[in-house]
Amino acid sequence: MSKFPKILSIIFCSLLCATPVLASKLNLGREATKAEIKAWDIDVRPDGQGLPEGKGTVEKGEQVFSEQCAxxxxxxxxxxxxxxxxxxxxxxxxxxDPVKTVGSYWPYASTVFDYIYRAMPFGNAQSLSPDEVYAVTAYILHLNEIVKEDFELSKKNFTSIKMPNEKNFFADPRPDTPTMKKKKPCMENCKKKVKITKRARVINVTPDQNKNSTSKE
Amino acid sequence: MTKKLNTPELSRRALLKSAAAGGVTLAATATGVTEATAAQALEKETKENPITTKQDWNQVLGDGVDANPYGKPSEYEKNVIRRSVPWLTASPESSINFTPLHELDGIITPNGLCFERHHAGIAEVDPSEHRLMINGLVDKPLVFTMEDLKRFPRTNKIYFLECAANSGMEWRGAQLNGCQFTHGMIHCVNYTGVLLKDILAEAGLKTNAKWLMPEGADASGMNRSIPIEKALKDCMVAFKMNGEALRPEQGYPIRLVIPGWEGNMWVKWLRRIEVGDMPWHAREETSKYTDLMENGKARRFTWEMDCKSIITNPSPQAPITHGKGHTVLTGLAWSGRGKVDRVDITLDGGKNWQKARIDGPSLDKALHRFYFEFEWDGRPLLLQSRAIDETGYVQPTKDELREVRGTNSIYHNNGIQTWHVNAKGDAENVEIS
Known part of the structure; x- marks a missing residue:
């Protein structure tokens, strides 16, 4: 056998073997049971996927909200x-001074349901029943004049809710400032005068801290 | 210049006199005697001289081994701590604190100083009771124990993690006086973990698998949407940071690592990943972590962290205390798009720039340490740093950012920071024309 293929195979391996490549499954973990998935799989999407069975009125929501959220x-x-x-x-x-609320900003009603169902009330998460979450969601939508006072939100009619600000979200267009290709940064005599225009000490909102920094450069 | 000070004819009394009054010190400076050298000369003749005076630690025995089974910093480092800005948030359980960047060097953040951001407090998870579930568009939904996860091939990577809201308080002008507060929502550690693609391969992705939704085990059930391309490219499930188990406040026993992307996505206390065919539009990617423009439209899925840098010393919390003379300026630079190629420094508010020296490892999506050594003549300085990454992205000025984004976007403020250093060496957060 000539040396050449051996060298080639070393090069080949150094390219491919640098990170472990899993040729086949490792048979790690075990299959999740249906009960386990049901216990954890609580997320809800804008298309309604994940919504549990249930319903709740604005009126009921007002009651839950005043007890749990207000x-x-x-x-x-x-x-x-x-x-x-x-x-x-x-x-x-x-x-x-933009005030971002469910009504003025949030693009999807499903986000309200998903968030309340998983994270609210603060400090007692996942304690509300699906019916209570439908009701509280309905009440918040009503506070934002998206549904009427006599509305009942349910799994069935959920995706009919359209949020007023949905159309105002768009994809990330960055980079949105000049790059090297467009404009090389100036290194010498870039400006004639420099003035201080804003100062943090005037604002004076930095928390008090021990002044004796141990850092000495 | 210092020779003059060392000559015997300059009496100690004269020096004491000059040190007693600031005005006199200035006069001394004019004749070529700096405060620092005066202090050094004083030291030679006083009882506090650290060489001629015996210290306790020179004579008596110190603590034996095991005095601190888990070691901690010297008591003289007690100021090196995370700090918060209480007025920023409604409660400490849903809040943030800041890494003391001005006290650190190199590129690695010590585990106990990595800034914290929680949405429902720190989950204290028992690892034996912790599980990671993969479900949704997979051939077989799986559950892994911690032991299972550690049987995958491991990888070690150094990455920075920056909160998208880092510097977010500065959109309308200089506000917080210290780089800890303006830039401290960042840390950089060595993660040990397994590649997310290997875990997903065990479950088997269906052909319509396009998005993932990681979810935390804490009381906020943190969830975000991640495109499958990123997950398969370089994401990790990490269980170690800087060689030891993740700290509880950083997601013990496991967190997601999403190199170069905003910190909110790096779900802590990771317990489940659902595979889907479209994004979830969770609360943290709609009502938060979207960037509102002046025209009322908002950017969404602004994942990547733009190239950015900050001078950590001198800075408001770390003034120049040695008087004029040779000075070491240092700072950090990073980019969510790769390595940092270059950092430029200006001492005069952007009239003239010089290249800083990047020292230490230059790694993909990691912090870079830079230095700039210069002779300070004692005149006021307007310091700025400007980083350029390997893609040619140039860190913009704050005004350039405001021009395209307005001042309401909260997130992704990577504008150039200015420190004004006065003749005494004190620094202040300012903005300049």
């Missing part, structure tokens, strides 16, 4: 302290 979000979703504002803000998104 302490942080306020009776009408106006938000207490720095907790999220859930309702209102319509027409503010283009302005200087």
């Amino acid at each position: 302490a942080c979000h306020g009776d009408f979703g106006e938000g207490v302290d720095r907790w999220p504002v859930l309702a209102g803000g319509l027409g503010t998104i283009k302005g200087d």
Whole structure:
């Protein structure tokens, strides 16, 4: 056997063998049972996939909301302290002080259901029944004038809900500033005058900390 | 210049006198005597001289082995801690703190200093009770124990993780005074784990598998949508950071690693990955982590972290204390698109730039450490750093970003940071024309 193929095979292997390639399955793990999948698979998508059986009215939702949610979000979703504002803000998104709420910003109603079902109430997650989540979702949609007062939200009619701001989301267009191809950065005599225009000390919102930094460069 | 100080005719009393009043120190500076050298001369003659004075640690026995079965930093490093800005968030359980970048060097962040972001507090997971489930569009839904996961081929990678909201408080102008607060939502560690593609291969992806939804085991059930191409390219399920088990606040026992992409997607306490044919549009990728433009339209799925850099020293929390003379400027640069090619430094607010020296490893989607050594003449400085990555992406100015995005986008502020250093060596977060 000549040396040549041996060298070739070494090169070949150094290219392919650098990261482990799994030729076949390792037979690790075990099959998930239906009960296990049912217990964890709670996510809901905009097309309705994942919605559990159930329904709930705006009226019932108001009751659940006042007991479980209003302490942080306020009776009408106006938000207490720095907790999220859930309702209102319509027409503010283009302005200087946008108020992003379910009605003014969120593109899909399924997100409201999915989030409440998995993460709310804060500190007692996954304690609401599907019917209660349908009801609270209906109530929040009503606070945002997306459904009427006598509305009942259900698995059946869920995907008929359209959110007003859905059309305003678009794909990431970055990079959106000049790259080397378009404009090489200036290195010398780039500007004549430089002035300080804004200062953090004037704002003065940095938390107090021990001034004696151990860092000495 | 320092020779003059060392001559015997310069009395100690004269030096004490000059050190006592700041104004006199300035006069001394004018004659070529700096504060630092004056202090050094004083040290030689006082009782506090660290060479002629015996210290306790020179004489008595210290602690034996096992005094700290798990070692901790020197007590003189007690300021090297994560810090938060309490007014930023409603509760500490759904909040963030910041890595003390100005106290660190090299490219690796120590585990106990990696910034924290939780949405429902730290889940204290018992690894023997932890499972990872793969379900959805797979041939066979699977469940893995921690032991199962450690039987996959392992890989080690150093990656940065940056929160998309890092520097988000600075969109409307200089606000927080310190790089810990303006840029500290970042860390960089060596992950040990297994490739996500190997785990998915065990379950077998169906041909219509296009998206993944990782989900956490914490009380927020964190979920995001990830395109399958990224998952198969370089994502990891990690169980170690810098050689030891993940810290609870970083997702113990396992977290997802999504190199170069925003930190929110790196789901901690990972317990399930669902495979699907379309994105989920979860709360964290619709109401949050979307970038609102001035015209009311919002960018979604803004995953990649743009190239960025920051001078960590000097900075507001780390002033120049040695007076004029030879100075080491240092900082960090990174890019979610690959390696950093170059970092430029300006001392005069962008009139003239010089290349900094990148030192240490230059790794894909990892922090890069840069240095710039110069003679400081004691005049005020306007410091900036500008990073350029291997794709030719140039870190923009904050005004360039505002021009295309306005000031309401919260996320992905990678604009060039300015520190104003005054004649005393104190630094402040400023913006310039």
